[in-house]
Amino acid sequence: MNLDARIPAGPIAEKWSRSKFEMKLVNPANKRKHTVIVVGSGLAGGAAAATLAELGYNVACFCFQDSPRRAHSIAAQGGINAAKNYQNDGDSIHRLFYDTVKGGDFRAREANVHRLAEVSVDIIDQCTAMGVPFAREYGGTLANRSFGGAQVSRTFYARGQTGQQLLLGVYAGLSRQIAAGKVKMFNRTEMLDLVVEDGRAVGIVVRDLVTGKIESHSAHAVVMATGGYGNVFYLSTNAKGCNVTSTYRAYKRGAGFGNPCFTQIHPTCIPVSGDYQSKLTLMSESLRNDGRVWVPKNKADIGKRPDQIPDEDRDYYLERKYPSFGNLSPRDIASRAAKEQCDDGRGVGPGGRGVYLDFRDAIKRDTEDKVREKYGNLFDMYERITGENPYKVPMRIYPAVHYTMGGLWVDYNLQSTIPGLFVLGEANFSDHGANRLGASALMQGLADGYFIIPYTLGNYLAGVNAAQLADPKGAAFKDAETDVKGQIDKLLAIKGKRSVDSFHRELGTLMWEYCGMARNKEGLTAALSKIPELREKFWKDLTVLGGAETLNQSLEKAGRVADFLEFAELMCRDALVREESCGGHYRTEHQVEGEAKRDDDNFCHAAVWEYKGAGNEPARHIEPLSFENVKLATRSYK
DSSP states (O other): OOOOOOOOSSOGGGHHHHHHHHSOOOOHHHHTTOEEEEEOOSHHHHHHHHHHHHHTOEEEEEOSSSSGGGSGGGGOOSOEEOOOOTTOSSOOHHHHHHHHHHHTTTOSOHHHHHHHHHHHHHHHHHHHHTTOOOOBOTTSSBOOBOOTTOSSOOEEOSTTOHHHHHHHHHHHHHHHHHHTTSEEEETTEEEEEEEEETTEEEEEEEEETTTOOEEEEEOSEEEEOOOOOGGGGSSSSSOTTOOSHHHHHHHHTTOOEEOTTOEEEEEEEOOOOOTTOSOOOBOOGGGGGTOEEEEESSGGGTTSOGGGSOGGGEEOHHHHHOTTTGGGOOHHHHHHHHHHHHHTTOOOSGGGOOEEEEOHHHHHHHOHHHHHHHHHHHHHHHHHHHSOOTTTSOEEEEEEEEEEOOEEOOOTTSBOSSTTEEEOGGGBOSSSTTSOOTTOHHHHHHIIIIIIHHHHHHHHHTTSOTTOOOOTTSHHHHHHHHHHHHHHHHHHHOOOSBOHHHHHHHHHHHHHHHHSSSBOHHHHHHHHHHHHHHHHHHHHHBOOOSOSSSOOHHHHHHHHHHHHHHHHHHHHHHHHHOOSOBTTBOBTTSEETTEEOOOHHHHOEEEEEEOOOTTSOOEEEEEEOOOSSSOOOOOOOO
């Protein structure tokens, strides 16, 4: 497997501009001859589809939702980072670059992260021009707030609806191109396989989720922007439809999968309330700007109402342990700290799995109206779900699976190990290392879609003969269709007694227990024994009602869970081999006073897995990471 990252030469601040100049171009007349498939219509996919169409390419865009507006990007509520330094508080492109490399625990590629920081300043201008209603100061300038892992205010926001507002901006641009006939939109259509011919990605096989029809689509290149795989844990903050199928099936066609064990646990989630739940609800990290996190100092006080516990009996543990960053400590650190308090028997709420996020002091300082102006929709959502008024009593929060830093391996041009297959946003592994800082998901998605893929895809297409469009009725497509239909027939033929959700929930419990917030050799070894057993039961005792040639959500879920049952094993294998702690990957054997202990001598690299066929162990390759601009150091927020 070739892992040439294709990082441009020269000083890091000049790499992207030099790369753009050196890339090949496609002239406007030739762009009209090329067809590009974009899978996914969230921020990364929608921005890519709209921008590529605006440039003149013919674009086919696919999403399994009924509208691009329902992409999961809307759930990123808190904000988007950009190094504008409007507050004049010391921010810069280099500081955003530094914070992101450090926040990822030195497990990301420097060149990609610096480009992300550079492009961030353009994103805000683009989105503002498109009408995104960012919050503004009294004088009309765009407002900023702080987020975890930074000591400056660089997060632009639209109340607690930033992802939704950004997605509406993307959708406006996408709709314009749909109306112009440059984008053909395929809603409620799921990608089920990637077609590779002569070593290049040339198309996809999809299923119409309404009619059940299986069909192929060809293109000169395929762009995947299909999000992350957090739902392998069953309970997560992700929408129920989020899955690993597209990226995992691309992996089975030869795309390397990078760092699959790197999972982010978000500290600010509404705690689990019962076994009946099918997903969890995220409360934006922006709340930690004004909310103070605490638990009772004394275990005897956990049953008391919070207003009955005086300040001297409250442990504001993030402020105590990490005084420089306090409540804005990075997500992985804040999550582990919350677990530590609850494991110590000082957790609050049902089952002792919760800590307080308290706005009492902010309301006293700024008034309730000011707090409502900033966070009103988030407070309303919390009250609807819990029945508690957070203006009167503290919120209760607990960590939950949120984002995945692993994904398909890509080079500097966002191209996977399969030529012609480009991967954007959360679906790739490139920018966040072992932990994602808050407000950087929206930044990466829009950077990839608006500002990076138009250059890098053009560089690839300049070497592709536009007249040689693969035949969607050719042998490679027919073989892929046969595989897809065979999988569907196999699922429908089992006729067992257990539901898809029962298997998914059992898998999620295994993954949370053994490959969740804390991992160790014993647990990961146990998981690698139990997951194949569960997979065997799945293929013997699953029941899928209905048929293939109709709307069948049970069948949809069955295919996704089948992929999760294989992918979970890859995650655990990756976590077992990485004998260190870094970011969200916390091995209990590798710690110093409860903090993650990296092993830079042996694991300062990206792990990239290669599929070797059913029943065979995958091969592990590495891409060494070098740090020339940010020195490797113990990651400290104290």
